[in-house]
Amino acid sequence: MEQRLRIAIQSKGRLYDETIGLLTEAGVKMTSSKRTLLVPSRNFPVELLMLRDDDIPDAVATGTADIGIVGLNEVLEKDKAVEVTAPLGFSRCRLSLAIPQHTDYPGLNWFNGRKIATSYPVILRKFLNDNGINADIHVITGSVEIAPGIGLADAIFDIVSSGSTLVSNNLVEVEKVIESEAVLIQATGRIMPDIKCKILEELLFRFDAVKAADDKKYVLMNVPADKVDEVLAVLPGIKSPTVLPLADPNWRSVHSVVDEKRFWEIIGKLRASGAEGILALDIEKMII
Numbered sequence: 001m002e003q004r005l006r007i008a009i010q011s012k013g014r015l016y017d018e019t020i021g022l023l024t025e026a027g028v029k030m031t032s033s034k035r036t037l038l039v040p041s042r043n044f045p046v047e048l049l050m051l052r053d054d055d056i057p058d059a060v061a062t063g064t065a066d067i068g069i070v071g072l073n074e075v076l077e078k079d080k081a082v083e084v085t086a087p088l089g090f091s092r093c094r095l096s097l098a099i100p101q102h103t104d105y106p107g108l109n110w111f112n113g114r115k116i117a118t119s120y121p122v123i124l125r126k127f128l129n130d131n132g133i134n135a136d137i138h139v140i141t142g143s144v145e146i147a148p149g150i151g152l153a154d155a156i157f158d159i160v161s162s163g164s165t166l167v168s169n170n171l172v173e174v175e176k177v178i179e180s181e182a183v184l185i186q187a188t189g190r191i192m193p194d195i196k197c198k199i200l201e202e203l204l205f206r207f208d209a210v211k212a213a214d215d216k217k218y219v220l221m222n223v224p225a226d227k228v229d230e231v232l233a234v235l236p237g238i239k240s241p242t243v244l245p246l247a248d249p250n251w252r253s254v255h256s257v258v259d260e261k262r263f264w265e266i267i268g269k270l271r272a273s274g275a276e277g278i279l280a281l282d283i284e285k286m287i288i
């Protein structure tokens with residue numbers, strides 16, 4: 001029988017679209033868009049096991065799936081025998097403690113003797129123990145942020161992304177406890193057959209290429225021949241920028257790859273150095 005690497009992913013929810021997006025960009029096509037439990041790829045030796053995100057760490061730890069894609073927050077909360085093989089850079093959020101607005105907050109000691117509502121008791125208990133805080137943890141699933149408003153708790157420990165849920169519930173973030181993002185996990189200490197290791201290696205290589213391209217732009221521009229050195233000094237390039245002759249002997253075409261984060265800063269310097277006709281293109285994949 002053909003060996004397939006089985007990947008546990010979230011069947012629906014916040015992680016689903018970006019997980020499928022990453023696989024698609026990595027060239028892994030699925031057989032059907034129907035969300036059956038086990039979906040094989042039609043061009044790559046993997047199959048997707050569709051689960052609730054809560055069940056992914058256990059499925060990987062017990063070998064039901066070979067690897068999983070899930071939020072680091074779930075990995076830490078479920079505390080199963082799995083380890084993070086690679087961070088994937090999407091679904092970024094943090095787990096934070098938040099208290100009612102306009103509360104005098106002198107520091108962590110404030111939580112001593114208080115009641116904290118959360119869906120993440122394991123992570124919270126560890127944090128409180130590590131910091132010598134003795135608080136009462138009240139576990140609720142869903143809508144944790146309404147707990148203080150209805151008198152169910154003094155504070156909450158929950159996922160924060162933009163922070164707007166806190167604001168609309170009159171809460172304020174006072175302690176960031178962990179940063180989370182989607183991660184690829186494997187069982188701790190289990191050796192996979194060689195063939196599956198090879199499939200995983202190829203998958204990770206492709207994910208890297210997609211990620212590397214994500215925050216980069218390919219830029220092309222025309223530069224007066226006597227300004228090329230000045231422009232090259234501004235451009236990082238992967239190894240070294242490409243300089244090509246143009247029909248007009250006084251001009252050159254310069255190509256390079258620029259970090260999205262520094263994009264406007266670099267474009268400003270390029271223009272100041274005499275670059276014209278600057279084009280910036282998205283990069284789909286980048287293999288370094």
Ligand code: PRT
Nearest residue numbers: 013014015052053054071091093159160161162163164165
């Ligand atoms: O059904 P299943 O169990 O599979 O899904 P789920 O309902 O448990 O999880 P889901 O789909 O809501 O989230 C999956 C994962 O997405 C989480 O485990 C996190 O790793 C990640 N993630 C990223 C988030 C958020 N951002 C997020 N903003 N998960 C939840 N939220 C919620 C949060 O609970 C809070 O209510 O959004 C609210 C806060 O958002 P802001 O932007 O207002 O701060």
Ligand code: ZN
Nearest residue numbers: 052053054055
């Ligand atoms: Zn869940």
